[in-house]
Amino acid sequence: MRATLMYGAGDVRVEHVPDPTLREPTDALVRVLRSCICGSDLWPYRSMPTTEHGQRMGHEFLGVITELGSEVSGLRHGDMVLAPFVWADNTCDFCREGLQTSCRHGGLWGNDLDGGQGEAVRVPQAQGTLVKLPVGEDSALLPSLLTLSDVFCTGHHCAVKAGVGPRTTVTVIGDGAVGLSAVLAARRLGAQRILLMGRHTERTDLGREFGATDVIAERGEEGVTRAREMTGGDGTHTVLECVGTKSALDTAIAVARDGGVVSRVGVPQYEEGPLGFGMFMRNITITGGVAPARAYIDELMPDVLDGAIDPGRVFDRTITLDGVPDGYRAMANREALKVLIQP
Amino acid sequence: MRATLMYGAGDVRVEHVPDPTLREPTDALVRVLRSCICGSDLWPYRSMPTTEHGQRMGHEFLGVITELGSEVSGLRHGDMVLAPFVWADNTCDFCREGLQTSCRHGGLWGNDLDGGQGEAVRVPQAQGTLVKLPVGEDSALLPSLLTLSDVFCTGHHCAVKAGVGPRTTVTVIGDGAVGLSAVLAARRLGAQRILLMGRHTERTDLGREFGATDVIAERGEEGVTRAREMTGGDGTHTVLECVGTKSALDTAIAVARDGGVVSRVGVPQYEEGPLGFGMFMRNITITGGVAPARAYIDELMPDVLDGAIDPGRVFDRTITLDGVPDGYRAMANREALKVLIQP
Missing domain, CATH: 3.90.180.10 (Medium-chain alcohol dehydrogenases, catalytic domain)
Known part of the structure; x- marks a missing residue:
């Protein structure tokens, strides 16, 4: 064969x-x-x-x-x-x-x-x-x-591990197929507010159809600023990290609300990540993994x-x-x- | 005054x-x-x-x-x-x-x-x-x-964030006052099996009275080996990290069962920690923070x-x-x- x-x-x-x-x-x-x-x-x-x-x-x-x-x-x-x-x-x-x-x-x-x-x-x-x-x-x-x-189960796993539900606000990082699947999964689980961070319009357009309520095209610090602006300065209860790079993880932690959860399903392209005093004082959880x-x-x-x-x-x-x-x-x-x- | x-x-x-x-x-x-x-x-x-x-x-x-x-x-x-x-x-x-x-x-x-x-x-x-x-x-x-x-609320927070309950096995890392409090909190939440990692006998003795079922005096890799031996090779569902050093965090992750949770309440004396591929494939969650x-x-x-x-x-x-x-x-x-x- x-x-x-x-x-x-x-x-x-x-x-x-x-x-x-x-x-x-x-x-x-x-x-x-x-x-x-x-x-x-x-x-x-x-x-x-x-x-x-x-x-x-x-x-x-x-x-x-x-x-x-x-x-x-x-x-x-x-x-x-x-x-x-x-x-x-x-x-x-x-x-x-x-x-x-x-x-x-x-x-x-x-x-x-x-x-x-x-x-x-x-x-x-x-x-x-x-x-x-x-x-x-x-x-x-x-x-x-x-x-x-x-891919869809991976997006779903990301949302489930984050604890997405009707009362949780969500940021999805990444407009690849996993990120868009995570948007759809979050919507299916009842999320009302879903911020999608991605800069490829044809992809984020599908993301909107899947349930994203807001799209953030900016990346890095600018993206964090936008996400915080959109959430009264606080960030979202859950962040679905669907990329796997260190910078995506950094962004994820920065846009998480205090007490919130960063769930990651992008295969990590890093060995270590931020787990220091700032995150500790904010009670941020990092979860997720292979679905x-x-x-x-x-x-x-x-x-x-x-x-x-x-x-x-x-x-x-x-x-x-x-x-x-x-x-x-x-x-x-x-x-x-x-x-x-x-x- | x-x-x-x-x-x-x-x-x-x-x-x-x-x-x-x-x-x-x-x-x-x-x-x-x-x-x-x-x-x-x-x-x-x-x-x-x-x-x-x-x-x-x-x-x-x-x-x-x-x-x-x-x-x-x-x-x-x-x-x-x-x-x-x-x-x-x-x-x-x-x-x-x-x-x-x-x-x-x-x-x-x-x-x-x-x-x-x-x-x-x-x-x-x-x-x-x-x-x-x-x-x-x-x-x-x-x-x-x-x-x-x-101190007791901090131990309790550690156990709560880890999801300790009657069906979860627990490892507590650290025999300081927070670690012993975490033992007591885990027992109070119904945990039946509590491994306490600590090497000061007078402290681990109090830990046993608080509910620890096993004490592991070894540290580092030897400690991990002992904890895994005691749990059929798998580690425990929850790990309560009550020290705050990088080596304690490494140990915590190593003794967590796949799909398990490391909850930390020791003020982290590190900026970065292990979040790489191995942990990802094992679906380990890191949670906790200031109580x-x-x-x-x-x-x-x-x-x-x-x-x-x-x-x-x-x-x-x-x-x-x-x-x-x-x-x-x-x-x-x-x-x-x-x-x-x-x-």
Whole structure:
């Protein structure tokens, strides 16, 4: 089959790789119908050291089950299924607590496993990992359902960990696909006031449609000043940091109201961050982390199926596998917000 | 009157200062009956640059009202009252949310105000700040009631922000008066398993009486290893960081269970702390901060009054004002756990 490999910064190739086969009785094979490129794929795309063997890419996909291990129950050949971006047994204590990202028998796609940006994937712990989709292969809902694999669940996780609700004001930092998903998630959780910090008008326009009440195009100190002006000088109860840079974190803390929460889901591109006296005296909490998408899919899918939310609008370009290298380039250059792959 | 001033590291003096007088109609004057030295007083005691005029010290006290401004209601001359370590109007939006430390009309003792380590204090925003004590001047409960001014409320805040409850395992880092208070608070909130990290046996012995189920004398990596061994390799759901050093914070994060919370109430002696990829992938939350003691006094006082808890046991030495310089020395040298002052 064909799949995507990254060989170093800027070097993405689609190549022939061995077809996946069942290895464990808990495995399933899935033919990929939709996949996509993640903002987090852009970090290695910008900085990965050159490797000889390449790294399999992609951690968001949905597709059709083509083969099942003997110990997988509840799933059948031909089922439409969605995979969260971390696989998990969904039965261990961490999974039962809704932290499938720390599953005792789970892990990340890629490395020695297939990635989602290919024609097929061997899915470990298939019974725990995969979620059945009650739609057909030609459903118009596939893009929105695919966002439950990662990006929308990540925005939702950010909002949930922040404690967003009807009485919390919200700032979302970042107008990428995760930031816009966080806006939509915050709105869905009842937030009435959502400030979106981002400077790409076509993106913040979608952010407004998703529920942002105010847009702040300024960055850094100017952005902080604007956000504080808009909130009577106080900042917002919750701040959803959806970028991952140190400067975004600094901004997040600066626009948080005393006693507030900074929730971050952008993969941190820093080792240390501000935790000093000022934050301490203001009782600011820093939370968030990698999103256990599996924990949220059952709750969020009905809203996608009945059209209450349409998180798939973050996809603004659709490509085939051949177009993947160009898709990376387009996302890295901010020509595309998020790229959908139909292998 | 006489009061305590700090002129620099290691230089604490008890001197004659002007008697306090009412300045605002919202003020009250309080004759101090009990005060104490705080672990946080030891930071300047170790590092404060020499000053010409000295810094008034003390932020924990209880006493008797001797004079009231015209706008103070609900309090009377002769009332026994307790002051939290931050004064506040107790009516602004932050106060109503239980964050009196961010009161719009509040502040810290000392600086241009009196400190608690003296004979009397002018209390700003007296109606909001002071809490009536239903005991007499000779009550045996005064030491425990005094802990509601800061140290026990600080331990309680740490546990509350961490989300301690019957189903959460707890590690407390630090066997100072705040750490021991955090143990007692965690036990009071229902925690069944409390690991106390501290190496002073006479202190950890009191910690066991307060509710610690296990004591870890090792520090740093050895301490982390022990804590993980005791918890099946996982660490605890909550970690109460009651020291304030960077190494204590590092330890706290290392012994937190994935998805867990590090709550810190030790005044941070660092500007930056670990917030990188590892913590992110483990979904660790960092919370805590300066404790809004005023928010907790009403809830905690009944337990002190009926003897359910006895947080005043952290006081292991009682002195008069003359003994204050030696009290600082004793606490700094760890000869005394916490020093009670009877002016």
